[in-house]
Amino acid sequence: MPDLGALLWPRTVALVGASADAENLRGRILHVMKGHAFDCRLYPVSRSSGEVMGLKAYPSIADLPEAADLAVIIIPAKHVPEELERCGKAGVKSAVVLSSGFAEASGDAGAGMQAEIRAIAKRYDMAVMGPNSEGFANTANKLCPTFSPAMEAGARPLLPPGCPRGQLAVMAQSGGIGFAFFDHGRAKELSFRYIVTTGNEACLEALDFADFILEEGKTDALLLLLEDVKSPDTFRRVAEKALRAGKPLIVNKIGQSQAGVRAAASHTAALAGEYAAYQAMFQRYGLIEGRDLGEMVDIAAGFLAWGARLPLGRRVGICTASGGGGGWMADACTAAGLEVPELDGDTRRRIDEHLPAYGTSQNPVDATAQAAAKIGYAGLAGLVVPSPAVDGIIVVMTARNPHNLERQKEALARLAAETPKPILMWSYTLPAPRSVEILSEVGYPLYTGLQTCARTMRAMADYRALRERFLRPIEVRSTFVPDRAAAGAALAAADAVLCEWEARPILARYGIGSNPVGRLASSADAAVAAAQTIGGAVALKVQSPDILHKTEAGAVALGLASAQDVRGAYARVLASARQHVPGARILGVLVQPMAPPGREVILGVKRDATFGPLLMVGLGGIEVEVLKDVALAPVPLAPGEARELLARLKGAALLEAHRGKPPADVDALVELMVRLSHFAADHADAIAEIDLNPVLVHEQGKGASVVDALIVKAQIPRKGGGHAT
Amino acid sequence: MPDLGALLWPRTVALVGASADAENLRGRILHVMKGHAFDCRLYPVSRSSGEVMGLKAYPSIADLPEAADLAVIIIPAKHVPEELERCGKAGVKSAVVLSSGFAEASGDAGAGMQAEIRAIAKRYDMAVMGPNSEGFANTANKLCPTFSPAMEAGARPLLPPGCPRGQLAVMAQSGGIGFAFFDHGRAKELSFRYIVTTGNEACLEALDFADFILEEGKTDALLLLLEDVKSPDTFRRVAEKALRAGKPLIVNKIGQSQAGVRAAASHTAALAGEYAAYQAMFQRYGLIEGRDLGEMVDIAAGFLAWGARLPLGRRVGICTASGGGGGWMADACTAAGLEVPELDGDTRRRIDEHLPAYGTSQNPVDATAQAAAKIGYAGLAGLVVPSPAVDGIIVVMTARNPHNLERQKEALARLAAETPKPILMWSYTLPAPRSVEILSEVGYPLYTGLQTCARTMRAMADYRALRERFLRPIEVRSTFVPDRAAAGAALAAADAVLCEWEARPILARYGIGSNPVGRLASSADAAVAAAQTIGGAVALKVQSPDILHKTEAGAVALGLASAQDVRGAYARVLASARQHVPGARILGVLVQPMAPPGREVILGVKRDATFGPLLMVGLGGIEVEVLKDVALAPVPLAPGEARELLARLKGAALLEAHRGKPPADVDALVELMVRLSHFAADHADAIAEIDLNPVLVHEQGKGASVVDALIVKAQIPRKGGGHAT
Numbered sequence A, B: 001m002p003d004l005g006a007l008l009w010p011r012t013v014a015l016v017g018a019s020a021d022a023e024n025l026r027g028r029i030l031h032v033m034k035g036h037a038f039d040c041r042l043y044p045v046s047r048s049s050g051e052v053m054g055l056k057a058y059p060s061i062a063d064l065p066e067a068a069d070l071a072v073i074i075i076p077a078k079h080v081p082e083e084l085e086r087c088g089k090a091g092v093k094s095a096v097v098l099s100s101g102f103a104e105a106s107g108d109a110g111a112g113m114q115a116e117i118r119a120i121a122k123r124y125d126m127a128v129m130g131p132n133s134e135g136f137a138n139t140a141n142k143l144c145p146t147f148s149p150a151m152e153a154g155a156r157p158l159l160p161p162g163c164p165r166g167q168l169a170v171m172a173q174s175g176g177i178g179f180a181f182f183d184h185g186r187a188k189e190l191s192f193r194y195i196v197t198t199g200n201e202a203c204l205e206a207l208d209f210a211d212f213i214l215e216e217g218k219t220d221a222l223l224l225l226l227e228d229v230k231s232p233d234t235f236r237r238v239a240e241k242a243l244r245a246g247k248p249l250i251v252n253k254i255g256q257s258q259a260g261v262r263a264a265a266s267h268t269a270a271l272a273g274e275y276a277a278y279q280a281m282f283q284r285y286g287l288i289e290g291r292d293l294g295e296m297v298d299i300a301a302g303f304l305a306w307g308a309r310l311p312l313g314r315r316v317g318i319c320t321a322s323g324g325g326g327g328w329m330a331d332a333c334t335a336a337g338l339e340v341p342e343l344d345g346d347t348r349r350r351i352d353e354h355l356p357a358y359g360t361s362q363n364p365v366d367a368t369a370q371a372a373a374k375i376g377y378a379g380l381a382g383l384v385v386p387s388p389a390v391d392g393i394i395v396v397m398t399a400r401n402p403h404n405l406e407r408q409k410e411a412l413a414r415l416a417a418e419t420p421k422p423i424l425m426w427s428y429t430l431p432a433p434r435s436v437e438i439l440s441e442v443g444y445p446l447y448t449g450l451q452t453c454a455r456t457m458r459a460m461a462d463y464r465a466l467r468e469r470f471l472r473p474i475e476v477r478s479t480f481v482p483d484r485a486a487a488g489a490a491l492a493a494a495d496a497v498l499c500e501w502e503a504r505p506i507l508a509r510y511g512i513g514s515n516p517v518g519r520l521a522s523s524a525d526a527a528v529a530a531a532q533t534i535g536g537a538v539a540l541k542v543q544s545p546d547i548l549h550k551t552e553a554g555a556v557a558l559g560l561a562s563a564q565d566v567r568g569a570y571a572r573v574l575a576s577a578r579q580h581v582p583g584a585r586i587l588g589v590l591v592q593p594m595a596p597p598g599r600e601v602i603l604g605v606k607r608d609a610t611f612g613p614l615l616m617v618g619l620g621g622i623e624v625e626v627l628k629d630v631a632l633a634p635v636p637l638a639p640g641e642a643r644e645l646l647a648r649l650k651g652a653a654l655l656e657a658h659r660g661k662p663p664a665d666v667d668a669l670v671e672l673m674v675r676l677s678h679f680a681a682d683h684a685d686a687i688a689e690i691d692l693n694p695v696l697v698h699e700q701g702k703g704a705s706v707v708d709a710l711i712v713k714a715q716i717p718r719k720g721g722g723h724a725t
Helices: A002-007 A024-033 A077-089 A107-122 A173-185 A206-216 A232-245 A267-271 A274-285 A294-309 A325-333 A345-352 A367-384 A400-416 A432-442 A449-470 A483-492 A500-506 A524-534 A561-580 A621-628 A638-649 A666-682 B004-008 B025-034 B077-089 B109-124 B175-186 B207-217 B232-245 B265-269 B276-284 B295-307 B323-335 B345-352 B368-384 B400-418 B433-442 B450-471 B484-493 B498-507 B522-533 B563-580 B622-627 B640-647 B666-682
Strands: A011-018 A041-045 A068-071 A095-096 A127-129 A133-136 A167-172 A189-199 A221-226 A249-253 A317-320 A392-397 A423-427 A520-523 A538-543 A556-561 A588-593 A599-608 A611-621 A630-634 A685-699 A704-706 A710-713 B012-016 B039-044 B070-071 B093-095 B127-129 B135-138 B167-172 B191-197 B221-226 B249-253 B315-321 B393-395 B422-426 B519-521 B538-543 B556-558 B590-593 B601-609 B611-620 B630-633 B687-697 B704-706 B710-713
Touching: A002 A095, A002 A127, A002 A133, A002 A206, A011 A024, A011 A077, A024 B232, A068 A077, A068 A249, A068 A666, A077 A095, A077 A107, A077 B368, A077 B666, A095 A710, A133 A173, A167 A173, A167 A206, A173 A189, A173 A221, A173 A294, A189 A206, A189 B127, A189 B295, A206 A232, A221 A294, A232 A274, A232 A449, A232 B093, A249 A274, A267 A685, A267 B522, A274 A599, A274 A630, A294 A449, A294 B687, A317 A325, A317 A367, A317 B175, A325 A392, A325 A449, A325 B666, A345 A367, A367 A392, A367 A400, A367 A666, A392 A449, A400 B433, A423 A449, A432 A449, A483 A500, A483 A666, A483 B039, A500 A538, A500 A588, A500 A710, A500 B393, A520 A524, A520 A685, A524 A561, A524 A588, A556 A561, A599 A666, A611 A621, A611 A638, A630 A638, A638 A666, A666 A685, A666 A704, A666 B315, A710 B093, A710 B710, B004 B093, B004 B135, B004 B207, B012 B025, B012 B077, B070 B077, B077 B093, B077 B109, B077 B556, B077 B710, B109 B630, B127 B221, B135 B175, B167 B175, B167 B207, B167 B295, B167 B323, B175 B191, B175 B221, B175 B295, B191 B433, B207 B232, B221 B295, B232 B450, B249 B276, B249 B295, B265 B295, B265 B601, B323 B393, B323 B450, B368 B393, B368 B400, B400 B433, B422 B450, B422 B640, B433 B590, B484 B666, B498 B556, B498 B590, B498 B710, B519 B522, B522 B563, B538 B563, B556 B563, B563 B590, B611 B622, B611 B640, B611 B666, B630 B640, B640 B666, B666 B687, B666 B704
Parallel strands: A011 A041, A011 A068, A068 A095, A095 A127, A167 A189, A167 A221, A221 A249, A317 A392, A392 A423, B012 B039, B012 B070, B070 B093, B093 B127, B167 B191, B167 B221, B221 B249, B315 B393, B393 B422
Antiparallel strands: A133 A189, A520 A588, A538 A556, A538 A588, A599 A611, A599 A685, A611 A630, A685 A704, A685 A710, B135 B191, B519 B590, B538 B556, B538 B590, B601 B611, B601 B687, B611 B630, B687 B704, B687 B710
């Protein structure tokens, strides 16, 4: 791995393509950089002038008085590869390529040049960011090699003055949005240590920088805007490192609305699009998804302030001087999945001493304007903090008038230092800038949005819970020992699509689908005989690798009780199948006992192009396709993870006891999920899609039946590079 | 109705309780009022001084040189009734009571005084706002009788200077939040005509003011924060007036998370809480729900700018200079239920002429920073406007630098004047205040949140569609003519709870449940005989007004095919019922043919305490209780409204054709909904709850079967008053 330290912390910087003309991007970089007292030696490289903005300029990177740690390159795309080659020869350790016109451009030329960049970087072991990057900022040494207007020197210094605070880092492919995080967050008095915009990511991707920053250990939360993940292994490694360190990754994946895989053979693949795979990975590693720029910054602010005192649960106490504001916040908390429980009697008695008759200590604690003015926000919140009924506190306030907060500053600082529970502030009026400063100085994030305030509390509680589970020792997996080699060999020998009759013996090696399989019949007489041997009502299913959706093809008949029924159905399903898919290869007709009733579940596996196999579970037969109530996770799964996956379904309660109906055999379902997840993990390269649809989960203690199965083998897909602007 | 004009537009104002001490609320009112050059005569009334802040003060309202149009009263609660009486005698036409300590206080004294206020107001036909109001503001005559800090004279005038724009009004019970809308909106250069905070609403409620403001006709959108609705008739009348006039009501109902009715006999009542009733009314009349202060202001800003050119559909064209920003906005639009379709070829060709190779005209149109700088935001948006593929345009931009916008101002103004489609601007960086001004001056709302920008476009499209449907002539209702009188008489004669056997004949008067009812048996022999007469498999159901949930009570047996089965089940269901509810009155056991299969639906009616009977529909048997996928609407319903209600269900597609399964008989379901809605409307006072659960909707053309029915009669509930702070 090349040296990212040379890139982010260079002692010497060459600016290749330097210009004094602040009207173009080339000139703006120098203008932005010089606005801050950066702590390194800067050498402009210019073919046309010997001096740029008062600095001696050099005609070539080769002419510098010393080898640069970092070359910042902004010259026409077509010259970039040769320049980078020159940098390599001159011993330059790293480069940021801001030029555009590479893989993001139409045509092949740009992509070709981008490949050249990758090759040159590799040859010289150079750390290369971009191309099509907007540069970066390192506020600790005040270095801002970027043309982003957000980093121009202005009224505000790069870092909030005064007491040191927790620090943020931003990693984004998009330069415009990357620096916009700084713009939003700096206005909230947040400290940013790095803003890194990685552009097309020809060599280094956002997560490589996250890795460096986590190793450095001086950043407390990371904002991540992803257009794609190029190296899933890096993702897994960095995400796990962040979670172990308790440094939250707050993320948005752009391109959520992109259509998923167009041609999916299985229902699982149709339901599990690209974004669903990202979500599964985010949920696995506790990444926190934000839906808006401001929301992501707000969530980060909560973690910066309270990272060491995250809420132990989802119960919130709300203090307010405005009944309307408190009620609205209670609604927002409930909508965010938080609870607003009534406070305990002791706490209420302590609060009531301070309230007039028209206040209430229930929760929200409505102190009324008069009492709130008398005891102050800190006094009010401090009365709620000790309540055993709540895990965090939200103060509804108005930060319009900074004088009011100035008076309370000391009390607020004391409370922030002492409280074991996080306290968030929501101002229903727009805050004065000085109010934001005061609250930031004493340690409180200030919210102007109800939703983001409540969502932040929820995210903090969930992050703590997920991290604690993650750090717990891994539970013992299923005791079943699969015959991995036999399954692998059978898979290797099979054709591209395995219908139920072909898939079942392979799945059985993993103990999947132990319910009676039935018999394959190739004549009506054989079907009738099979049905008689089986006894009771049977199902007939045409077995063909060319007919994936048997129900639509009319290739299934259920509940056949008599020999006559079986005979009639045999002819019917075959005719229907042949009509539906002319020329289909037909292995025979499977005669199967009818499964006992149970809750319908779909279990499946989909090999995601980026992250590999994911297990999917959904409830409810055809409802799953309409309501799309499914959950995904990377494989393999431990039983506890399988349970959590089930809990994530909106219809999870359908598995519980209901109106006299006993609960479903969730243990059996979990065991099935675990086994399937191991099957998928062990044969990741061989499998594209699996459907067990439906699985019938019987009453508690009665197991689960796999009623149909389908495996689609992988034609190992490859993923291309992305781009950003 | 008393004269609200005297209250909002007084020529003479008495301030009762006036004080020069700006440290207390009494003094702050005068301080706030005098900050603006209000256009009326002001008379302080003070017992203790002859002069207040340079104005001659009077010892009593009776001593004024002329009768005041408006008395602003801020004296201790206990003196308010006598003072109001004095006002009435002195010929004062209206009053705002800012004092607290009435119905919002614990104990009965406050509520008693509030009742006195109501009585006095009625006696003198005085328009009374409050008590516990925070006053109001009328910016047109610069009158701000309030102690809200948000209305203090400051750097900004009450109204944005320059060109006249569309105007907003705010109505809220909560003073703090009411004026916070102004605080947020004024910072976005929006014009507010009125801010009205109604407090406890002893006499006048928020909607009365909305009515006045709609009649006046100078306000283009209304922001409404409701804690409750006191007069549902006023709600209906005002909501319809607003919709007809095309003046959107943007609303939040506080108290959404309140528990619904605790003890509900029917599933419908358990599923349809108080907030659900509000939502049903909002949806009926096109009120737009906002979830956050800022969001409501943002939605209003969209309507103020584009109210006359609302989008004809949900298709959005996005223009951007930042690929990341455009992609993120596309995600936000999709999440908001908008479409981001590829643009048509002609439009793309026109755009492509301006783009470099690394831009794209697909949609989002990513012009790249270079091209965007050259042709400008107006140029870019102007290229997308004519595309037949889109109904509205969102421009992704940065409003950080006002000079940039200043240069484009003329082009932007021209585009705003000419475009037939709305154009919203989202700035990913925080805008300079001057940028907001410039865009406001030329007619564009500026968004800093992705979500609210997208949601505004969606709300505008939905509002237009709903309003156009609403204004269309009413379709002919069901041709079935019910026997209203017979049903009413039977209802009147019935006990409090009607089990299926009792409910069915009454429902049949409205053509509800025409499928075979079966026979009531009071012995096993009778049951067997009934089953034989019916033929085929039957169901047995114990009929008792004391057993509402028969399945849980084991009081139902299904699919009984033989005499032996019927006999055994008869004993079993009766024993089980008697064990479940000892002493239950049992009418007999209903022997019913098994209904043919169909999609399970729950239909119900719930009489909401505020809005009266609402029809509820949900899909999916027990799933409805887990997923709570239900929709409600006020009754009666026209067929088109019933269809829209069905479309609102998340699982609506379950009624469609699916995988070879024919579609459900939606026409039959709609007819059933219409009939039930008329039954509920015709007998609104007599009915508390109705469950038709389940209704089985058969395949298209095969009708629907009502499989169970329950009616709970009303014990006419009354609703108390609310309060606000």
